[in-house]
Amino acid sequence: MITIGVYDSGIGGISILNVLREYVLEKLPDQQVRYVYLCDNLHYPYGTKRSEDLVSFVCETVRKMLDLYKLDILVIACNTASTVVLPYLRNMFKLPIVGVVPAIKPACARSKTKHVCLIATQATITRASLEELIQLYGNGCQILRIGSSLLVDIAERKFRSYPVDDSLIEQEIKPIFSDPLIDTVILGCTHFVHLKGEITRILSKHPCKDIRVIDSSEGVSAHCLDLIKKIVVPKHSCDNSKDECGSSIKESDFYIYNQDHKDNIFVFTKKDDMSMKLISSHLDNKCCVSFLK
Ligand code: DGL
Numbered sequence: 504m505i506t507i508g509v510y511d512s513g514i515g516g517i518s519i520l521n522v523l524r525e526y527v528l529e530k531l532p533d534q535q536v537r538y539v540y541l542c543d544n545l546h547y548p549y550g551t552k553r554s555e556d557l558v559s560f561v562c563e564t565v566r567k568m569l570d571l572y573k574l575d576i577l578v579i580a581c582n583t584a585s586t587v588v589l590p591y592l593r594n595m596f597k598l599p600i601v602g603v604v605p606a607i608k609p610a611c612a613r614s615k616t617k618h619v620c621l622i623a624t625q626a627t628i629t630r631a632s633l634e635e636l637i638q639l640y641g642n643g644c645q646i647l648r649i650g651s652s653l654l655v656d657i658a659e660r661k662f663r664s665y666p667v668d669d670s671l672i673e674q675e676i677k678p679i680f681s682d683p684l685i686d687t688v689i690l691g692c693t694h695f696v697h698l699k700g701e702i703t704r705i706l707s708k709h710p711c712k713d714i715r716v717i718d719s720s721e722g723v724s725a726h727c728l729d730l731i732k733k734i735v736v737p738k739h740s741c742d743n744s745k746d747e748c749g750s751s752i753k754e755s756d757f758y759i760y761n762q763d764h765k766d767n768i769f770v771f772t773k774k775d776d777m778s779m780k781l782i783s784s785h786l787d788n789k790c791c792v793s794f795l796k
């Protein structure tokens with residue numbers, strides 16, 4: 504059994520978790536994996552926070568997560584955090600840490616017109632590490648950057664079953680329409696993957712008929728798969744909450760959402776019933792939920 508932690512400020516990282524689960528199931532069907540999803544809705548949203556504050560509370564929250572769970576791999580399923588916090592985390596903790604950064608490399612390799620658009624949080628589009636990524640993998644492309652925190656909120660609201668107003672999204676991504684040559688759009692925030700259907704529908708009105716919307720889920724999953732293959736794990740399986748998995752989880756730490764259907768997914772979130780139930784239902788009720796204090 505190996506344990507993978509997936510971390511985001513809210514529900515964005517569930518887009519990564521779901522692709523990762525499917526990927527591992529398909530490529531390594533015999534590998535037992537337990538997932539711990541950390542939804543840091545205590546500090547949400549990240550996109551409007553100062554870098555120094557992000558570094559401080561993300562490192563602290565990861566420490567709490569590692570106190571409770573013995574993770575083999577940690578995925579920071581948040582572009583906003585990854586683009587600033589990764590070096591600090593890697594310095595503080597010994598386990599392999601996978602970050603999520605905007606898919607500049609595949610997007611710029613794919614673009615025929617060399618006109619690309621990145622939609623991310625305001626924090627991500629202004630980071631020095633983004634410029635480094637573009638220097639390395641920009642492939643001579645012109646990259647239009649759109650920063651939005653409203654889209655993060657819309658994704659959270661959609662998750663809570665509020666209706667989504669396409670015109671609000673269209674308003675946010677309107678600058679794309681001023682460049683008819685854009686043929687590749689990068690969703691550089693894991694929350695936006697939950698709005699991929701709406702964004703693709705809006706982009707069908709764009710003059711470029713071959714426009715494609717891409718994100719980082721596949722790349723991150725492939726990276727995790729390589730790491731899983733390198734981890735030497737004991738052959739025996741074990742129960743989710745037993746010490747033999749090296750975790751300090753006690754049943755009392757948990758709100759067992761649906762004991763009958765728990766399936767190796769633990770969720771670590773703020774103690775509010777709404778978040779717990781919602782996240783659980785988006786994971787097909789296959790999870791246990793514990794509290795972030
Ligand atoms: N999901 C996060 C990302 O990928 C950020 C959302 C937020 O602002 O909290 O950037």
